[in-house]
Amino acid sequence: GKDIEEHYRHNLMSFFREDGLSYRRNTFTQDVIEEHQSQFVESASMIDQRAVILGLTTWLIATGDEKVKAAADKHCAALKRIARKERDSWYYPASEYTKTGWPSFDAVHTRLTVDPAAMWGRQIGPLYRYYKLTGNKDAYELAENFTANIIYRSGVFNSDGSFNSALGYRNGHFHTRMGTLASLAYFGFDTSDSSIISFVKKSYDWALTQCTSFGWTPGDMHDQAYEHETCTLVDAIHTGIILAQSGYPQYWGCVERFLRNHLTESQLMEVDWIEDMDNKSMDIPKQRTYYKVAQRLRGAFSGYAAPNDFVYDGKWGRGHIMDVQTCCLGAGTRGLYLGWSNIVTETRGRVMINLLLNKATHWLDIKSYMPHEGKIELDINEDIPELLIRIPKWVPFGAVEIYRTQGERRTTKTGRQTGWVKKVYMKLGSAVKGETITITFPMQVRKTVEKAWTLEYSVKWCGDDVIHIDPAGTYYPLYNNRKVHKKTPIKTKALVRSQGGLYI
Numbered sequence: 001g002k003d004i005e006e007h008y009r010h011n012l013m014s015f016f017r018e019d020g021l022s023y024r025r026n027t028f029t030q031d032v033i034e035e036h037q038s039q040f041v042e043s044a045s046m047i048d049q050r051a052v053i054l055g056l057t058t059w060l061i062a063t064g065d066e067k068v069k070a071a072a073d074k075h076c077a078a079l080k081r082i083a084r085k086e087r088d089s090w091y092y093p094a095s096e097y098t099k100t101g102w103p104s105f106d107a108v109h110t111r112l113t114v115d116p117a118a119m120w121g122r123q124i125g126p127l128y129r130y131y132k133l134t135g136n137k138d139a140y141e142l143a144e145n146f147t148a149n150i151i152y153r154s155g156v157f158n159s160d161g162s163f164n165s166a167l168g169y170r171n172g173h174f175h176t177r178m179g180t181l182a183s184l185a186y187f188g189f190d191t192s193d194s195s196i197i198s199f200v201k202k203s204y205d206w207a208l209t210q211c212t213s214f215g216w217t218p219g220d221m222h223d224q225a226y227e228h229e230t231c232t233l234v235d236a237i238h239t240g241i242i243l244a245q246s247g248y249p250q251y252w253g254c255v256e257r258f259l260r261n262h263l264t265e266s267q268l269m270e271v272d273w274i275e276d277m278d279n280k281s282m283d284i285p286k287q288r289t290y291y292k293v294a295q296r297l298r299g300a301f302s303g304y305a306a307p308n309d310f311v312y313d314g315k316w317g318r319g320h321i322m323d324v325q326t327c328c329l330g331a332g333t334r335g336l337y338l339g340w341s342n343i344v345t346e347t348r349g350r351v352m353i354n355l356l357l358n359k360a361t362h363w364l365d366i367k368s369y370m371p372h373e374g375k376i377e378l379d380i381n382e383d384i385p386e387l388l389i390r391i392p393k394w395v396p397f398g399a400v401e402i403y404r405t406q407g408e409r410r411t412t413k414t415g416r417q418t419g420w421v422k423k424v425y426m427k428l429g430s431a432v433k434g435e436t437i438t439i440t441f442p443m444q445v446r447k448t449v450e451k452a453w454t455l456e457y458s459v460k461w462c463g464d465d466v467i468h469i470d471p472a473g474t475y476y477p478l479y480n481n482r483k484v485h486k487k488t489p490i491k492t493k494a495l496v497r498s499q500g501g502l503y504i
């Protein structure tokens with residue numbers, strides 16, 4: 001895949017123009033352009049600039065290439081130059097910038113704007129990430145002043161935290177609003193600004209009331225309401241992680257449910273139901289391909305998954321739309337990484353197990369038997385001054401049992417005999433290298449009725465995993481093939497050495 005990666009890198013660079021911005025090319029037919037009652041003028045979309053800085057930053061982290069840093073610095077300088085600045089509140093007066101400036105003199109003059117979340121709210125996180133990597137002052141200034149605009153001037157979020165659903169605010173488009181919340185949370189957490197965190201929390205709490213508890217999210221609050229994007233789910237996971245790290249550890253429960261359910265289910269693992277061709281006779285080079293698409297899509301994330309199906313049937317809302325779209329593909333992969341990298345974290349000598357998922361770390365190895373059994377095994381790899389483990393809120397804390405083995409010494413305790421932090425983490429005290437700790441608790445099977453906008457689903461849970469959904473999906477049904485065993489099936493896989501590391 002190195003040659004393909006190289007092609008992508010080359011392509012990304014080819015969109016830059018002299019002014020430092022990334023420009024879109026015309027891919028529309030004349031009919032479509034005429035239908036828009038407009039002319040296609042090559043322009044730099046403010047939606048795209050967010051993805052551009054995100055991509056350049058990742059590229060720079062991976063390679064340290066000075067040419068990439070130069071492009072990113074120039075990009076940030078350009079964004080700062082074109083932003084309209086009113087004291088601490090910065091914004092863009094249009095969705096796109098052209099070679100001759102902002103497209104409408106009148107819009108700039110009368111201080112009109114477009115949807116703030118889509119155009120600059122979501123830029124905050126990627127810009128701040130670039131600042132963290134390089135110390136670029138323009139990126140910091142943009143992030144800080146866009147934050148001030150979003151919170152105090154934009155009107156994107158209503159005072160009760162709900163999304164403004166007006167047409168001028170993209171009908172409360174969830175993907176761009178959740179991306180803005182994740183951006184604000186990231187900036188607020190890192191700059192120790194609790195006013196930003198409490199702003200995010202209020203809106204996130206409202207947003208969760210619009211989502212199912214397994215991670216399906218609405219597309220917007222009108223015609224796109226039924227179009228869940230993996231992107232939105234991943235931004236919801238990211239926001240939940242930051243809130244959990246900001247003094248609200250109860251959000252780890254939500255993060256674990258979203259990871260275990262709609263994120264993992266939205267990854268395409270079986271492809272035998274997809275029709276494709278084993279020759280290129282139908283292909284139109286650089287435009288359309290039918291050649292082995294099923295196999296080539298394996299591992300991709302859904303573009304618009306329904307609550308019960310990889311494919312959204314389009315009966316409600318705008319109609320059928322893409323099964324896979326590349327924004328969601330990149331986001332899904334990021335979601336897996338965000339989850340994986342936060343299973344265990346360490347702060348001030350305190351090692352915290354936040355998510356009950358398998359992971360090998362230098363501190364300890366976690367073997368999770370969930371959802372089959374309420375059992376977590378910890379093999380301690382080095383002395384840990386203080387170890388904490390999150391216990392799900394559906395577990396009666398008195399029913400938790402802790403078995404510790406250190407050489408010949410064995411001890412047993414219950415959840416009543418140990419300390420807790422914020423009713424979320426159970427304290428395991430210090431742990432020593434070579435020790436094994438087994439934690440058991442009863443699994444809870446329960447049923448919920450979940451609302452996906454106007455549609456209702458009956459959902460059966462085992463712990464934090466959805467194990468059945470009714471009605472069932474049609475094309476690539478989600479959840480209903482999951483099995484819960486009395487005894488956890490153990491898979492052993494050999495580790496493979498690649499690029500200097502060991503991988504499954």
Ligand SMILES: [Zn+2]
Pocket residue numbers: 229230231232303325326327328329331
């Ligand atoms: Zn997407």
